Amino acid sequence: MAIEKGRGATLNGDSRRFNLPQREADGDWLDAIGDIDGPLTRTRTQVTIEHPRTIVTRNQSPDIGFSQSINAYRGCEHGCIYCFARPSHAYHDLSPGLDFETKLFAKPDAAKLLRAELSKKNYVVASIAMGTNTDPYQPIEKDWGITRSILEIMVETRHPTYITTKSDRILRDIDLLADLARDGLVAVVLSVTSLDPAIARTLEPRAPHPLRRVEAIRQLAEAGIPVTASISPIIPAITDHEIEALVARVAQAGAREVTYIPVRLPNEVAPLFRAWLEAHYPDRAGKVMAIIRDLRGGRDNDPNFGTRMRGQGVWADLIRTRFLKARKRAGLGAERLILRTDLFRPPEGAQMRLF
Template sequence: MKVREHPEYQSGRGAASAKVPTRFGLASRETDGEWRDHMLALAADGDAPPVKLRTTVTEEHPRTILSFNKSPDVPFDRSINAYRGCEHGCVYCFARPTHAYHDLSPGLDFETQLFAKPDAAKLLRETLAKRKYRPRPIAMGTNTDPYQPIERNYRITREVLEVCSEARHPVTITTKSDRVTRDLDLLAKMASQSLVAVAISVTTLDPVLSGKLEPRCAAPAKRLAALGKLVEAGVPVHCSISPIIPAITDEFMEGIIERAAALGVRSAGWIPLRLPHEVAPLFREWLQVHFPDRAGKVMSIVRSIRSGRDNDPNFFSRMNPQGVWADLFRARFRIACKRAGIGTGKNSPKFELDCTQFRPPEVGGQMRLL
């Protein structure tokens, strides 16, 4: 199937459709709204141009902003997600199924119907000021990107970092955007106090492929440049080569490691492709649109490292693929890091963030006693 043959595919978006899952008993629908259904039908018949999807943002006001987890295979127990949905449109994003809870599709809705939490900094300040609160690093970017395009105007991530800086609370950030460098003033200050570490994900060195995989992310060259700027500013950085997509992006592993090392990056890692719930059919659809000639090969390798399934949801093994292909990726990664002077395993640099400096922030103008 070529791109032009898919009635819903739009340039600049990752998913090819807006199918809604039936896991939660939702009525099955292909698209959103009668008007769009009608226009797509006309477009499919050649009687109308494709519908141009616009990004919409809905503000929501939750009671709390910190989310806690007990997952034994992730290195953090609390996180902040300033946004729901992500305009970056990464077709492989494992967070896509969360939109189904709102009767929205993990496909096009996830990247076009976004939610922002403008009260995030205020809620965080109130939480950190509670007498019984005990600090541990807060992870940002674990679900949706804290520096996606709408951060340019909302600046919620910036406000959260300001609260953390004031309270001397440690933070980790994961992003695919060079917009993170806009906050270098805060990040450099926090880094000097061992309060922050930043991971930037680079999936490929090919901007054309990146435009298909993650259409509204910063180009690979910009992400690498951001890594270099963070290094220069003294911010601990990690280059995440993730996800590794067999027969699509794995060929760039060595090149990314070499480029990152040349910029002074001394920490790197890789994560295999994960396809939970609705992400699997969305990714299969993407393969048929962009790489129909190798779709079968890609999914065959994916299943070979996931015990014969599209996805492995189990703790630990979901991050630790098995089989010949997985072993090959590990060996290639290890050799590339050794050649580039990047440590792996026990020799990998550890980002030890300091929780001992924490001091509850002011709330409502009330000054601290100490």
């Protein structure tokens, strides 16, 4: 099996639900001709512009704490092998494997569409979450700046927003976030899955170094921006030994809360994760999957509301107990920050700005 440096998935996989045929990663065939044609070329990231009609997505899931979300991008260059959003790439006839992390979609009209949505007379203000599917601060945000343009609308309209990311690139927008935070209009969830750089390099290869994320927590907290640290996903026999150290470290950095979710392997993520285990942790691949199945009622994944976020059985209880003890020891709470909605003001129209 060819392992491409800097990428998470070891193959492109398939999408049986959408009849997408399995595709081989570029490295699989390039390895065979490399000696003839010279040095191999790594798979490069491609970005396609997408022009959606709307930008706000609604959901009614009972175990998700938001009803509205925005995703500036499809696909994610961070390449986290466990990413539950990978299967969504099949809607574009692309693989949840390497395609998901190399063939991305950007929505440059996002701010314009958001302005139109918030201008509707029947719009009911409710917190909008960003980063719920793919990371709003993945590497291409540096050039596209779509997330920042969305935040500028949030500042203008005093609209509440939650942001989830695993990138310290969020610090670039600390001016906008601090503005919102002064009125209780923003909360950030920053993910730190492991403090071990060797684990992070394979688990989430293009995400920033874990210590850079810890430093981002510190700087955001010092700027008065409420930060929750997420140590998700907890992967048995890979990262679970770090629970106590992770909780202590993010608490020291200034996180006001900490959360976790045991690893989830929905649909096409499961075979990709198995291939990743065989490539990077062959010595314990069977053990990891056995524990995951125990957590998930004998299956690779549990899609049921309520149990999908926490797991069940002995292993789930053990992880939960360790987490709760670590959180208590660190002096952290569990109360979700509720953002204000009473300050919202619809965006000004073009005519208004003339005066």
